[in-house]
Amino acid sequence: xxxxxxxxxxxxxxxxxxxxxxxxxxxxxxxxxxxxxxxxxxxxxxxxxxxxxxxxxxxxxxxxxxxxxxxxxxxxxxxxxxxxxxxxxxxxxxxxxxxxxxxxxxxxxxxxxxxxxxxxxxxxxxxxxxxxxxxxxxxxxxxxxxxxxxxxxxxxxxxxxxxxxxxxxxxxxxxxxxxxxxxxxxxxxxxxxxxxxxxxxxxxxxxxxx
Amino acid sequence: xxxxxxxxxxxxxxxxxxxxxxxxxxxxxxxxxxxxxxxxxxxxxxxxxxxxxxxxxxxxxxxxxxxxxxxxxxxxxxxxxxxxxxxxxxxxxxxxxxxxxxxxxxxxxxxxxxxxxxxxxxxxxxxxxxxxxxxxxxxxxxxxxxxxxxxxxxxxxxxxxxxxxxxxxxxxxxxxxxxxxxxxxxxxxxxxxxxxxxxxxxxxxxxxxx
DNA sequence: GCATTTGTGGCAGTCACTGCCAGAAATGAC
DNA sequence: GTCATTTCTGGCAGTGACTGCCACAAATGC
Numbered sequence: 001x002x003x004x005x006x007x008x009x010x011x012x013x014x015x016x017x018x019x020x021x022x023x024x025x026x027x028x029x030x031x032x033x034x035x036x037x038x039x040x041x042x043x044x045x046x047x048x049x050x051x052x053x054x055x056x057x058x059x060x061x062x063x064x065x066x067x068x069x070x071x072x073x074x075x076x077x078x079x080x081x082x083x084x085x086x087x088x089x090x091x092x093x094x095x096x097x098x099x100x101x102x103x104x105x106x107x108x109x110x111x112x113x114x115x116x117x118x119x120x121x122x123x124x125x126x127x128x129x130x131x132x133x134x135x136x137x138x139x140x141x142x143x144x145x146x147x148x149x150x151x152x153x154x155x156x157x158x159x160x161x162x163x164x165x166x167x168x169x170x171x172x173x174x175x176x177x178x179x180x181x182x183x184x185x186x187x188x189x190x191x192x193x194x195x196x197x198x199x200x201x202x203x204x205x206x207x208x209x210x
Numbered sequence: 211x212x213x214x215x216x217x218x219x220x221x222x223x224x225x226x227x228x229x230x231x232x233x234x235x236x237x238x239x240x241x242x243x244x245x246x247x248x249x250x251x252x253x254x255x256x257x258x259x260x261x262x263x264x265x266x267x268x269x270x271x272x273x274x275x276x277x278x279x280x281x282x283x284x285x286x287x288x289x290x291x292x293x294x295x296x297x298x299x300x301x302x303x304x305x306x307x308x309x310x311x312x313x314x315x316x317x318x319x320x321x322x323x324x325x326x327x328x329x330x331x332x333x334x335x336x337x338x339x340x341x342x343x344x345x346x347x348x349x350x351x352x353x354x355x356x357x358x359x360x361x362x363x364x365x366x367x368x369x370x371x372x373x374x375x376x377x378x379x380x381x382x383x384x385x386x387x388x389x390x391x392x393x394x395x396x397x398x399x400x401x402x403x404x405x406x407x408x409x410x411x412x413x414x415x416x417x418x419x420x
Numbered sequence: 421g422c423a424t425t426t427g428t429g430g431c432a433g434t435c436a437c438t439g440c441c442a443g444a445a446a447t448g449a450c
Numbered sequence: 451g452t453c454a455t456t457t458c459t460g461g462c463a464g465t466g467a468c469t470g471c472c473a474c475a476a477a478t479g480c
Binding site for chain 1: 330333334335337338340341344365367368370371373374375377378381382385386390401404405408409410411412413416418
């Protein structure tokens with residue numbers, strides 16, 4: 001309620017509305033055949049103003065996705081600092097899947113993924129975002145690893161190792177989200193668990209099988 | 211020398227030349243500030259014709275990269291069919307690194323990667339291409355797995371597992387190519403070996419530690 | 421109440437990319 | 451070699467994403 005927030009608040013509200021309108025249009029006519037002008041008109045703003053809220057056309061689509069990604073990263077970092085990276089990642093994946101199944105916006109999210117899968121251009125951006133998250137999360141886990149005196153090491157490859165672990169984890173998560181959404185939640189969870197167990201690294205300090 | 215080849219041959223020659231000219235311009239002024247018109251003019255063709263050779267501006271950049279990717283996939287598939295997927299992948303990575311170090315175009319390739327790293331737009335496309343390769347290679351390895359009666363299985367997750375293995379492998383390879391290019395070849399090879407050993411899956415049929 | 425900051429629409433311009441068309445060039449049959 | 455056919459090419463107009471600039475309106479601070 002303080003003064004600086006008010007402006008920001010209305011800005012967020014407008015962004016939200018524009019994003020909602022845009023998603024609806026994408027669902028109706030597809031991403032490519034919806035112009036920014038269409039979106040702006042439907043949202044009641046000018047095209048010029050659209051680009052003051054979103055840097056690019058695809059940003060309006062990913063506005064929501066970024067929240068999911070941030071939530072996932074947050075879940076990983078909420079795990080105890082001394083935990084093996086693989087275990088932290090695995091736990092966060094399971095929490096994410098569970099919360100996702102309970103999401104009231106489940107149907108909406110599914111439609112959004114249809115838009116995504118139908119547009120190669122959007123898919124490319126999506127992969128880039130995932131890669132960014134991978135780097136961000138990998139670095140965060142690496143910092144945490146370095147901060148723990150018990151396992152502090154000068155190994156140059158540990159950074160690479162951690163990034164690779166994050167990469168395979170995100171790969172499985174993305175794959176499941178895109179191609180196993182028809183499965184009932186329990187079955188999907190079982191599939192993810194089995195997959196993660198299969199590729200679990202052997203090294204104990206990374207989270208190797210008990 | 212047969213008739214249908216002649217046309218195709220000159221077409222390939224033109225593509226090659228346009229691509230070379232374009233890379234030079236990108237190195238000089240950067241990717242974003244080089245227009246398609248610039249490239250076309252420098253190559254002695256019209257802008258309209260440029261788009262008859264390359265579907266998009268970035269295609270002219272990736273014309274070469276696609277060959278490297280194809281070569282990597284080929285190396286994996288040249289491995290004996292019964293070999294564990296992880297071993298096939300690891301061997302192909304090492305072969306790729308070795309051949310890369312011996313490449314006469316090493317310097318050029320390095321400059322090309324600089325262009326890539328400097329442009330977020332190109333990076334996004336690059337990730338998308340890697341993701342495509344991941345799918346392609348994963349499916350190929352999966353087919354091979356299914357074809358082997360000794361380990362034929364109806365496990366629904368084995369496909370996911372193999373894709374994840376490919377993903378972490380490509381992740382390490384990409385990371386090393388982009389960020390460890392300053393290391394001497396022998397040191398880089400050691401780094402890659404150590405990383406791959408660390409994340410090697412425990413399961414023996416996938417290629418687990420001996 | 422007024423000065424300053426911030427947000428807005430309009431307009432012109434750049435750049436990637438496409439469809440269309442008319443002319444040049446290579447190809448193949450005779 | 452000639453001619454009809456196919457293929458390639460440049461030019462041109464148009465669309466759509468995106469930016470810089472400007473004048474004006476609205477909110478904010480005092």
